[in-house]
Amino acid sequence: MIAQLLQMVQFSVQSPKQGAEMVLAAKPSREILWMILALVVALSVILSQFMAYLMPAPAEQEVLVPFRYSPVMFALIMWGLLVLMVCCTHYIGAMFGGTGAFDDSLTVVIWLQTILLVIQVVQLVLALFSPTISGIIGLVFGLLSIWIFVNFVAVVHGFKSLTYVFVGLVLSLFGVVFGLSLLFVFMSILFGINLPNA
Numbered sequence: 001m002i003a004q005l006l007q008m009v010q011f012s013v014q015s016p017k018q019g020a021e022m023v024l025a026a027k028p029s030r031e032i033l034w035m036i037l038a039l040v041v042a043l044s045v046i047l048s049q050f051m052a053y054l055m056p057a058p059a060e061q062e063v064l065v066p067f068r069y070s071p072v073m074f075a076l077i078m079w080g081l082l083v084l085m086v087c088c089t090h091y092i093g094a095m096f097g098g099t100g101a102f103d104d105s106l107t108v109v110i111w112l113q114t115i116l117l118v119i120q121v122v123q124l125v126l127a128l129f130s131p132t133i134s135g136i137i138g139l140v141f142g143l144l145s146i147w148i149f150v151n152f153v154a155v156v157h158g159f160k161s162l163t164y165v166f167v168g169l170v171l172s173l174f175g176v177v178f179g180l181s182l183l184f185v186f187m188s189i190l191f192g193i194n195l196p197n198a
Contacts (some may be wrong), residue, residue, distance in 0.1 A: 009118045012111065013144070016151030023111045024104055024155070033106045037082060040113050045075045047120040051127065084176070085109050089153060092172045098157025108152040116145060 012019025028036075049071055090105035119141045126134040146169075154165045 005114075006118065009115050012115060013148065016148045017155050019148075020108055020111070020152045020155040024107055026107075027103075028107070030103050030106070033103060033110060037106070037110050037113075038079070040110060040117060041075055041079045041082065044078060044113065044117055044120065045071050047117070047124055048074065050124055051120070082109060082113060088172055088176060089156070092168070093153060093157040093159075096157075096159075096168055098153075098159065100156035100158070104156045108149075108156055112145060112149055112152060115148065116141070 008019070008022070011022070086102075086106045086109045089109060090100065090102045093100060093105070119138070123134045123138050126137060150162055150165050150169060153159065153169065154162055159165050
């Protein structure tokens with residue numbers, strides 16, 4: 001089972017489009033997909049906690065990662081961000097003429113996070129010997145995950161141009177970040193939260 005999973009991850013990294021098609025062909029029910037998403041989030045949080053102990057952030061950076069040592073809060077935030085990612089993948093893709101179903105967007109987001117979960121395991125093992133190499137691996141695959149996700153979105157929505165998808169992804173990201181920033185400012189005013197000085 002684990003060997004098959006690793007082979008699928010390797011295949012998806014080498015051939016993202018074929019990997020997405022393979023995963024989408026499974027067609028699990030939406031209930032099962034939500035359960036898998038919760039499981040992937042839980043495993044990612046557990047691994048992140050191990051990484052936090054092996055590679056603690058410098059004292060001056062602790063304020064930048066306030067939820068790093070709060071597993072429950074981190075899990076809720078991660079779950080919320082992944083759900084937002086699923087919704088953006090589906091609805092923004094549809095706005096640009098995409099034809100993918102919501103379950104397809106949910107599937108590829110889960111699969112992308114599963115791939116990143118396997119990379120987390122590799123990082124965790126490498127951190128025991130060389131935290132520097134572990135960090136480099138994380139950076140490389142972090143960038144590679146963007147390319148993989150672009151291919152996944154193209155498969156889900158039937159887009160032919162990867163450049164078109166990448167530009168749309170960047171514009172959508174800026175739009176979402178801007179929207180979330182406005183929401184945070186509104187909530188800070190509404191609830192009297194003091195924003196940190198830049």
